[in-house]
Structures are given as C-alpha cells and as structure tokens.
Amino acid sequence: QKEVEQNSGPLSVPEGAIASLNCTYSDRVSQSFFWYRQYSGKSPELIMSIYSNGDKEDGRFTAQLNKASQYVSLLIRDSQPSDSATYLCAVKNDNYGQNFVFGPGTRLSVLP
Amino acid sequence: DVKVTQSSRYLVKRTGEKVFLECVQDMDHENMFWYRQDPGLGLRLIYFSYDVKMKEKGDIPEGYSVSREKKERFSLILESASTNQTSMYLCASRTGLSSYNSPLHFGNGTRLTVT
Numbered sequence: 001q002k003e004v005e006q007n008s009g010p011l012s013v014p015e016g017a018i019a020s021l022n023c024t025y026s027d028r029v030s031q032s033f034f035w036y037r038q039y040s041g042k043s044p045e046l047i048m049s050i051y052s053n054g055d056k057e058d059g060r061f062t063a064q065l066n067k068a069s070q071y072v073s074l075l076i077r078d079s080q081p082s083d084s085a086t087y088l089c090a091v092k093n094d095n096y097g098q099n100f101v102f103g104p105g106t107r108l109s110v111l112p
Numbered sequence: 113d114v115k116v117t118q119s120s121r122y123l124v125k126r127t128g129e130k131v132f133l134e135c136v137q138d139m140d141h142e143n144m145f146w147y148r149q150d151p152g153l154g155l156r157l158i159y160f161s162y163d164v165k166m167k168e169k170g171d172i173p174e175g176y177s178v179s180r181e182k183k184e185r186f187s188l189i190l191e192s193a194s195t196n197q198t199s200m201y202l203c204a205s206r207t208g209l210s211s212y213n214s215p216l217h218f219g220n221g222t223r224l225t226v227t
Contacts, residue, residue, distance in 0.1 A: 032213050043202055043218040044155075051213050088155070090216070098143050098162060098206070099170065100216055102155040 003027075004091050006103035014111050019076040021106050023089030026070070032092040033065060033072045037085045038105065044088055048074065079110040115139070116219035118203050124225045131190040133222050135203030142208035144186035145216065146170075146178065148199040155202070161186055162208065193226045200224075 003026040013019045023033075032051050036044035050056045050063040050072065062075040076083055089103040119134035137144065145160040147170075157170030159178040167178050175197060179187045186205075190197055200223050204216040 034215050036218075041223075043221040044216075045218070046215045049213065049215055092213075097168065098145075098160055099157050104152075104154045 004089055004101050004103035006087075006089055006106045008104055009107040010109050011106055012109045012111055013079050015079060015081060017079050017110075019079045019083065019108055019110070021074040021076070021087050021089075021108065023072045023074075023103055024070055025072070025089075025091045025101075027091070027093055028067075028070060030070075030091045030093040033063070034090040034092070034100070035061075035063060035074045036088040036090060037083075038088060039085045047087075076108075079108075081110050081112050084108055084110050116203055116205050116217050118201075118219040118222050120222050121220060122223050122225075124227065125190075125193050126227055127194060129190075129193045129226075131193050131224065131226075133188040133190075133201055133203075133224070135186045135188070135205075135219055136184050137186075137203075137205040137217070138184065139205065139207070139217075140183065141205040141217075142183075143206040144180065145204040145206070146176075146186065146188045147202045147204065148172070149202055149221075150199050158188065190224075193224075195226050198224060198226045 034049045035047045038044045048063045050065045056063045060077045064073045086105040088105045090100045116137045146158040147155045161180040177189045203219040207214045
C-alpha cells in the first residue's frame with residue numbers, strides 16, 4: 001500500500017516565523033524522502049532530500065526524518081512571503097520500482 | 113543544472129485529436145517520467161521509461177502511450193484526446209546511478225485543455 005499524507009492547509013504563518021510542514025507515509029521500508037516546492041501554475045522544484053534519521057539543514061530549511069514513526073517534516077525558518085507555495089512530500093521505495101509516491105501537498109501562506 | 117524542457121507550455125486541442133507532448137533532458141538521465149497533476153488528486157504517474165525503447169505503465173496509463181527513441185527524449189501521446197485528459201502534464205527525469213537517493217527533476221509543465 002503506497003500512501004503519503006500531508007495536511008492540505010492552508011497553513012498561514014506570519015513573516016519571520018517558523019513554518020512546519022508534516023508528512024507521514026505508510027510503507028515502512030521507504031528509503032528516500034524529498035521535499036518539493038510548487039508555485040501556482042509552475043512545476044515542482046526540489047528543496048531538499050533526506051535518507052537518514054535525524055535532521056538535515058540547508059540554509060533556512062531543515063528536513064527531519066523519523067523512520068520509526070514514519071514521519072518526515074520540513075521546517076522553514078524566517079519565513080518570507082516568497083515562501084508562499086504548495087509543498088509536496090515525495091517518497092521513494094524500491095518496491096515501487098522507479099516511481100515516487102507524492103503526497104497531496106500543503107499550501108503555505110506567509111503573511112507580510 | 114539539469115534542464116528538462118517540455119515543448120509546449122499551453123496546448124488547446126479538440127476531442128478526438130491525436131496529441132503529442134514532447135520532453136527533452138540534457139543530463140543523460142536513464143529514467144524519464146510523465147505525470148499528470150489535477151486539483152485534489154495530486155501527481156499521478158502515467159508512464160515511465162528506464163532506457164531507450166523501454167517503458168513501464170504507471171498508475172493511470174489508459175488513453176496514453178509513450179515513445180522513447182532517443183535517450184534524451186520522451187514523448188507522451190494521447191491517441192484520441194478526451195475532455196477528461198484536460199490537465200497539467202509534467203515530464204521528469206532522474207539518473208539511474210546511486211538511484212535510491214537521486215531526485216526527480218521536472219520540466220516546466222504543459223497545461224493541456226481538451227475541448
């Protein structure tokens with residue numbers, strides 16, 4: 001069973017705050033996890049990937065993975081209005097061959 | 113940087129027409145994918161290809177076919193377009209090397225309207 005779940009939002013945060021985006025997945029043997037940002041009418045662009053338990057930081061973005069809880073999150077520090085977009089969680093599992101399973105996305109709105 | 117180019121940003125076609133969506137990538141990636149994205153349904157895989165002339169059905173292949181005659185090019189074909197194929201179509205590519213941790217790289221998308 002391949003399911004990736006996200007809260008659809010919208011998640012509204014004030015400018016400068018931390019935005020926390022969450023994703024859960026159903027297949028315990030999932031291996032790789034990716035966060036994509038998608039502006040309205042545009043295609044998804046990769047923000048971060050994570051494969052090991054723990055935190056991974058890249059600039060204002062931190063991805064967190066907890067395989068025991070089947071949970072991956074994305075934190076955006078010092079949120080800016082330009083971060084307003086839909087954030088897609090994607091899971092890669094060799095049981096699915098080359099396919100990725102995408103969550104429905106969380107719409108983030110950063111208010112000036 | 114990886115560049116995935118889709119030939120059309122917007123297309124309007126009539127019901128019953130044969131429609132070709134073209135995608136080219138410049139990074140010598142083995143794997144190429146076609147997704148469609150619809151509100152409330154998310155990204156769904158139509159077909160993917162892991163090598164020239166090789167293809168695999170995704171989750172929603174009905175009404176579509178694909179062609180991969182050259183490594184850099186992957187075409188999606190709507191044999192007889194129908195209104196329920198109105199959607200955003202996204203092409204993606206991915207290296208086959210170190211495959212478990214390599215991401216998908218998306219093209220800019222083609223918004224297809226079938227009237």
